[in-house]
Amino acid sequence: MTALIRYQAALLLRSQRWLAPVLLYAVFLAVGVQSGQPVLDSLGYAAAALLPVTAWLVQLCATQEPPAARTVAAAVAGQPRVHLASLLTAAGSAGLLGTAGTVIVLLISDPANVDHTVRVPLLPAALAGLLAAVCCALLGAAVGALCTRPVVHRRGWSVATTALAALLSLVTTGSPAKYAVTGLVTGSLTGAVHIPVLPLICAAAAACAVAAVVCRLTSLRG
Amino acid sequence: MLRGVDLDLPAHTLVRIEGANGTGKSTLLRLISGIDAPTEGRVTGRRPRTAYVPERFPAALPFTAAGYLVHLGRIHGLRTREATGRAQEWLARFGAAGHARTPLSELSKGTSQKVAVAQALLAEPELLVLDEAWTGLDTAARGELDRAVVERVTAGATVVFVDHDPRRLAGAVDVTHRIEGHRLVPVTAAETGDGTAGPRVRIEVTGASGAALPPGLPGAPVQEPRTDGTVRLTVAAVHSDALLRTLLTARPPWHITHVSAAAAPEPTPRTAPSGTRQAR
Structure with missing residues (x-):
């Protein structure tokens, strides 16, 4: 599996396809996060921005191999493992991106609540921000995996459904991503830090279930 | 596409699959190599270490020829150093050593095919599946691939191939099957003239x-x-x-x-x- 992930990561890195989603994330942060803003607000925003970016990364990784090269790797390791490696590569890159975003937000934000009256402890805030980012990345990965091959093969439909599903999973009640992000934002009003453990568990379970299903589907639907 | 296929692939065997265009040869090879799963029925036995050579390998991948081979060698389970050595060795055997550092996207069709063949051979697979792998290779490389296939069979591997040239590996083929309708029928040695043709x-x-x-x-x-x-x-x-x-x-x-x-x-x-x- 290490060799497969290394192969997929090298493909992503050298093809420079990663550039567009990374730029999108940078633009999100540049627009929504300014120095001196309350830290929990900014952490929530940065985590939310990671969800569509992760979905996009998953889509890129799942389709980056030309069919001939995919069959060659699939004969060696099996389609499910190759697909899982691409999903893990995308999720891993999103994790790096999310960590970088969280660190930047922590460095430039004001560790206080919305009206700058209550101090917010930085370490719990960092933990909450990081877990919220992971939660959003996992859910974004699940959304991306469901909206690309082997489930959706047509590129146009794939992009459209990804955009819609990413938006819905940020605003729909009951979505772990929404729960984690609102936890941070509402906590910012009073200065209380909510560590999003439950949403993280739910998002991880959803991501694992989706990965298991789509990886099995690859042998049947390509 | 295919129904009622019953195919046994023992070790030390060179298997030829015949059939007209569009009868499902490539589909069968993809099932044999474990790329696709059958919608009905099953493939039994331990999954062997498998390598597959597609008919066309126009891989627009952002790697050099040697770089791609090292990645594939590692996926096959080789160490990086081992994979690097074998990549050079196989590129040299097929007369493509000079292209080791050429990006895959700049390779000619024939040289790309040599890379595709090299990735399959460098890990000494137990099951080698060749889907018209000779197409696009020059004469010397075709001869080298013939020899490499026989080497693999001698070493105990199973090799399954499809090729339009009826004389391909004549004299070395152990079993021939033909796809007729949606079924696979064995072809007897008398029909193929096997063992008598070829130098x-x-x-x-x-x-x-x-x-x-x-x-x-x-x-x-x-x-x-x-x-x-x-x-x-x-x-x-x-x-x-x-x-x-x-x-x-x-x-x-x-x-x-x-x-x-x-x-x-x-x-x-x-x-x-x-x-x-x-x-x-």
Whole structure:
């Protein structure tokens, strides 16, 4: 599996396809996060921005191999493992991106609540921000995996459904991503830090279930 | 596409699959190599270490030829250093050593195909599946691929191939199957003229007195003991390298006294036009 992930990561890195989603994330942060803003607000925003970016990364990784090269790797390791490696590569890159975003937000934000009256402890805030980012990345990965091959093969439909599903999973009640992000934002009003453990568990379970299903589907639907 | 396919793939076997265009040869090869799963029925047995060569390999991948081979070698389970060495070795065998540092996207069609073949051979797979892998290769590389395939079979692997040239690996094929309708039917040796077609090589050897030839010689050569104590072996040319290697590495080793090209035996009369077999 290490060799497969290394192969997929090298493909992503050298093809420079990663550039567009990374730029999108940078633009999100540049627009929504300014120095001196309350830290929990900014952490929530940065985590939310990671969800569509992760979905996009998953889509890129799942389709980056030309069919001939995919069959060659699939004969060696099996389609499910190759697909899982691409999903893990995308999720891993999103994790790096999310960590970088969280660190930047922590460095430039004001560790206080919305009206700058209550101090917010930085370490719990960092933990909450990081877990919220992971939660959003996992859910974004699940959304991306469901909206690309082997489930959706047509590129146009794939992009459209990804955009819609990413938006819905940020605003729909009951979505772990929404729960984690609102936890941070509402906590910012009073200065209380909510560590999003439950949403993280739910998002991880959803991501694992989706990965298991789509990886099995690859042998049947390509 | 395919129904009622029952195919057994034992070790030490070279299997040829025939069939007209669009009958499902590639589908069958993808099932055999474990790329796709059958919608009905199943593929049994332990999954062997498999390598697959597609018919066309226009891989627009952002790697150099050697870089791609090292990645594939690692996926096959080799260490980086081992994979690097074998990548060079196989590119050299197919006359593409000069292209090791060329990006895959800049390679010619033939050289890309050499990379595709090299990735399959470098890990010494137990099951090698070739989907018209010879297409696009130059004459020297085709001959080299023939030899490499026979080497793999001699080493105990199963090789399954499809090729439009009916004489491809003639004399070395153990089993032939043809796709007719949606089914797979075995083709008998008489129909293919197998074992008689293709150039042959005559090898004369002497061994220690009283020593018997090693059992299971590659290509099952025709053995004629001669009065002066030598044995004359006649074998299909594709098997000759593997046979020589077996003889030289046998304990006690055999001494090669003479190697010469033998005339291909007279083709047995058959319904197919004789011109197809002569065209080479």
